[in-house]
Amino acid sequence: MRIGTIIGNVWATRKEDGLTGLKFLFVQLEDTGGKPIDAPLIAADRIGAGIGDTVMVTTGSAARFAIPERDVPVDAVIIGIVDSIDVESR
């Protein structure tokens, strides 16, 4: 999993069946100090994350296991809203 911040929304009216009703958010992945990592990705959200929230994102085939139907073409999903992190300085 990766940590990141919700930075926006994406809307697509014309899309694959099975995606209707899913909310898609842009997530900027970050390192533990908040520095952006790579380009923002789009993750499905089912737990009500909003702009500015720090979240945990699961990518790859595991993402489907957060969607009850599971047989959807989704490769990234928000699995938690982060309360706090505690990282040791090295």
Place this chain on the structure above:
Amino acid sequence: MRIGTIIGNVWATRKEDGLTGLKFLFVQLEDTGGKPIDAPLIAADRIGAGIGDTVMVTTGSAARFAIPERDVPVDAVIIGIVDSIDVESR
């Protein structure tokens, strides 16, 4: 998922069984500001995307779930044509 723009077509007459009838498009992935990310990839299209369209792309094993047969060797698929995005400046 990633966002990108359809930039071209690819044709292959000699190909694996099961791919006949699928349309393959080059997609240039982009960040939320339209800056290209990595080299273009080839995604299967079933929703009628065309050159210049901004699209959402699913990669990896999840891509097969957008293909009714599912047992096809496809690792990227266009799942939606983007109407608009709304990204917060940070």
Place this chain on the structure above:
Amino acid sequence: MRIGTIIGNVWATRKEDGLTGLKFLFVQLEDTGGKPIDAPLIAADRIGAGIGDTVMVTTGSAARFAIPERDVPVDAVIIGIVDSIDVESR
């Protein structure tokens, strides 16, 4: 698999069902000389790893096979605590 060091914890109260009870740790992946590789990732831990431990991490769909339920949206897991490595200088 990759080798890395546990550097911290992450807490999320609001999260996907099925993740309750799982411990999530930040792991800094490293090369065989201990040099950090990429940004820290979050891995589920079921074997009791702690801050400073050198661990083996499995990512992708294989990670679920370390979780008894298996149908959880987890894409990285700690599979072992490293006793020692022996790498040839080249």
Place this chain on the structure above:
Amino acid sequence: MRIGTIIGNVWATRKEDGLTGLKFLFVQLEDTGGKPIDAPLIAADRIGAGIGDTVMVTTGSAARFAIPERDVPVDAVIIGIVDSIDVESR
């Protein structure tokens, strides 16, 4: 999927059961202008691609769906020999 050029062969007598009879080729992935992307990878070939051919390559779990047995440890496969590409200059 990615586009690339067949640049060589690899032979391994001692290998996992189930791989006997599969042909393995080095593919140099490229961007749409023919510029090399990353290091060459090894892909299984079942459609008779040869040195110099431009091909489409599927990677990840989808690759197995091009192998009739499917239960083989193969993570990249050649799925088509490219006749032509048509990419818009931007």
Place this chain on the structure above:
Amino acid sequence: MRIGTIIGNVWATRKEDGLTGLKFLFVQLEDTGGKPIDAPLIAADRIGAGIGDTVMVTTGSAARFAIPERDVPVDAVIIGIVDSIDVESR
């Protein structure tokens, strides 16, 4: 698949069930000229590869298909010991 050289061993006494008995080796992935690519990864070995051997490595979900039990959290495996490669200079 990728090509690489076995450069070392890793030992972990405390590990996930199901991994007992599997041998784990560090593999330095390389390009076709022997130049190192990325940091070394850890691959399971069932075919008796040793330090200095040039090997083929499968990563991702396909790796499990080289392990008879298959339900193990392993994301990389050595699938062959390379006899020779033949790459065209370009």
